[in-house]
Amino acid sequence: xxxxxxxxxxxxxxxxxxxxVQYALAIARTNGASLTLLHVVAPAMAALPxxxxxxxxxxxxxxxxxxxxxxxxxAIAEEIEDEGVEVDYKVVSxxxxxxxxxxxxxxxxxxxxxxxxxxxxxxxLLIGSVAxxxxxxxxxxxxxxxxxxxxxxxxxxxxxxxxTLCSYALSKAEEQAAAVSLTNISSSIPGTGGTxxxxxx
Numbered sequence: 001x002x003x004x005x006x007x008x009x010x011x012x013x014x015x016x017x018x019x020x021v022q023y024a025l026a027i028a029r030t031n032g033a034s035l036t037l038l039h040v041v042a043p044a045m046a047a048l049p050x051x052x053x054x055x056x057x058x059x060x061x062x063x064x065x066x067x068x069x070x071x072x073x074x075a076i077a078e079e080i081e082d083e084g085v086e087v088d089y090k091v092v093s094x095x096x097x098x099x100x101x102x103x104x105x106x107x108x109x110x111x112x113x114x115x116x117x118x119x120x121x122x123x124x125l126l127i128g129s130v131a132x133x134x135x136x137x138x139x140x141x142x143x144x145x146x147x148x149x150x151x152x153x154x155x156x157x158x159x160x161x162x163x164t165l166c167s168y169a170l171s172k173a174e175e176q177a178a179a180v181s182l183t184n185i186s187s188s189i190p191g192t193g194g195t196x197x198x199x200x201x
Contacts, residue, residue, distance in 0.1 A: 004031040008109040010100050010130075011037050013072060016115030020145040021076060024113035027143075028085045033110070037076060037089040038103055039069045040096040066091050097133035105139040116144040 009024035011017050021037070028035040041062060073089035080087040092099050104112055116131050131144050 004028075004033045004110045006107065006109050006111075007031075007033050007035050008100070008104050008107070008112045009035060009037055010096070010112070010114045010134075011039050011073065011076070012096075012115070013039075013069075014115060014117075016117055016145065016147045019147065020113050020115040021080075023143065023145050025080055025083060025085060027111070027113065029083060034086040034088070035080060036107070036109075037073050037080075037087065038100060039073060039089075039091045040099045041065050041069065041091060041093040042096050062093060066093070096130045097137060100130070100134050101137040101139065109140050111140055112138055112142045114142065114144060116146045 004027065007024050007028050009021055011021060024035055027033070069091045070089070073091065077087045077089045090103070092103070100112065100114075103109070112134065114131055114134065117129065131142075135142050135144070
């Protein structure tokens with residue numbers, strides 16, 4: 001039986017990263033594994049014209065950024081400790097995918113759990129997805145966690161669209177002295193009690 005003893009979870013404090021931490025915690029707790037939270041402070045990058053590529057821009061406040069990240073990781077680690085899981089946290093500087101892969105190899109990590117997308121923004125266009133590159137370079141299995149679909153938000157948007165369409169239909173009906181027929185089609189699976197109905201005016 002496969003036994004996981006150490007899990008590495010890269011953290012960039014994005015929503016997807018927070019979700020990855022929850023998955024990493026669950027896996028660590030189930031396997032009795034230790035969990036390491038790793039944040040990589042990436043150097044600021046500037047795009048150069050033509051095919052010159054990227055140029056690293058010195059960060060004067062690198063230590064300040066590191067200290068702030070350590071403080072945030074410590075707060076997350078404290079919550080994980082309350083769950084009974086052995087946890088450690090580190091902040092390093094460098095190119096994220098390289099540092100994540102290097103750390104996993106040096107520490108004999110059994111699995112990396114990370115968000116599929118994070119705070120990349122324009123960086124994704126310039127240097128590609130960190131998760132994609134870790135998948136190719138990591139010395140161990142990598143579990144990528146996708147962002148949850150916010151169903152409630154989608155439902156709210158759909159309701160707004162339906163309300164707008166109904167208002168438009170009613171206004172046109174009043175102009176033309178016409179009747180309006182509304183139809184509700186259930187998306188339930190046949191045989192589960194779903195119904196469809198119509199109303200006319």
